[in-house]
Amino acid sequence: MDDQPQYVIVVGASAGGLKALQELVVQIQEGTEAAIFVVLHLSKRGIGELLTYRLQQHTQLPCQVAADGMPIRKGHVYVAPPDHHLIVKQGIIRIVNGAAENRWRPSIDVMFRSAAVAYGERAIGIILTGMLDDGTAGMLAISRCGGTCIVQDPNEAEYPDMPLSVVTNMEVDYCVPLTQIGFVLYNVMKTKEIKGIPIPPDLRKEAEIAEKVVTKIEDTTQLGTQSTYVCPDCGGVLSELKDDGFSRYRCHTGHVFTEGDLLTLKTEEIESTLWVALRIMEEKRNLLAKLAEEEIRKGLNIIAIEHRRRADELGVHISKIKEVIFRSATDDE
Secondary structure, three states: OOOOOOEEEEEEEOOOHHHHHHHHHHHOOOOOOEEEEEEEOOOOOOHHHHHHHHHHOOOOOOEEEOOOOOEOOOOOEEEOOOOOEEEEEOOEEEEEOOOOEOOEOOOHHHHHHHHHHHHHHHEEEEEOOOOOOOOHHHHHHHHHOOOEEEEEOOOOOOOOHHHHHHHHHOOOOEEEOHHHHHHHHHHHHHHOOOOOOOOOHHHHHHHHHHHHOOOOHHHHHHHOEEEEEEOOOOOOEEEEEEEOOEEEEEOOOOOEEEHHHHHHHHHHHHHHHHHHHHHHHHHHHHHHHHHHHHHHHOOOHHHHHHHHHHHHHHHHHHHHHHHHHHHHHHHHO
């Protein structure tokens, strides 16, 4: 009997996602013509087995942690393993240890994009509760390939950032409460008309980059325009990619950031640099003060006065840096 799926359902969730995923799998009936793939952002260790166990308690569909080379079968639920990307190919799963996207591995965007390229109009993306914006670029890829985009209503999501980012940056096919997603899935797979929409070449290239892990600078410059920013993770030059106005930044080693993620990382980089500068300046001030005390004991008062003056000046600068650091921390709350 043919166990190849007619559709693939890719699901992304983050904060609050464990409960939401349990509620979702309850709604997917046995005998479904789809294979289901899940990325949940929680921990780099152990979440795969835990999530599989928790989901299996709520569904008769077989649930398992995805492995490299595993064949795709309809009616099965595949969970991304910790600290690895899950890539959906035609009939087979690839698990790779590539660069993080949006600071996550596994990344929702990587999985969604691969499903869009592999299954085109038969890919169905679902974004559930979560923070930040991983999943928006992946959902745009599904839309461009003619797939179906479903978002949990942000008004009921425990953490609305991820679904809200999707509906803010694109038109989705369905924005519904979690309890209605199962009905939507059944209706889509029963009534969807396949039109033969071609896969955009740039999405094929990005999916290839994620799968092969290693790439060349020319590959990223073909996908976008060189920006003035450098990658916070490896220091490489970032190219700006635009998906219907939604900007992302990719370096040639594979790291990818949305504008929001890049802003967050640059803020953290500034704060880290300021803390280092603060430590060095305090060490220098303490050393100058110590020298001044020793010079006073030796009767070298003129030299001691100069060292004390420089220590006091550094004290002023230290106070200003502390003010900047603490103000930045308050603004981010």
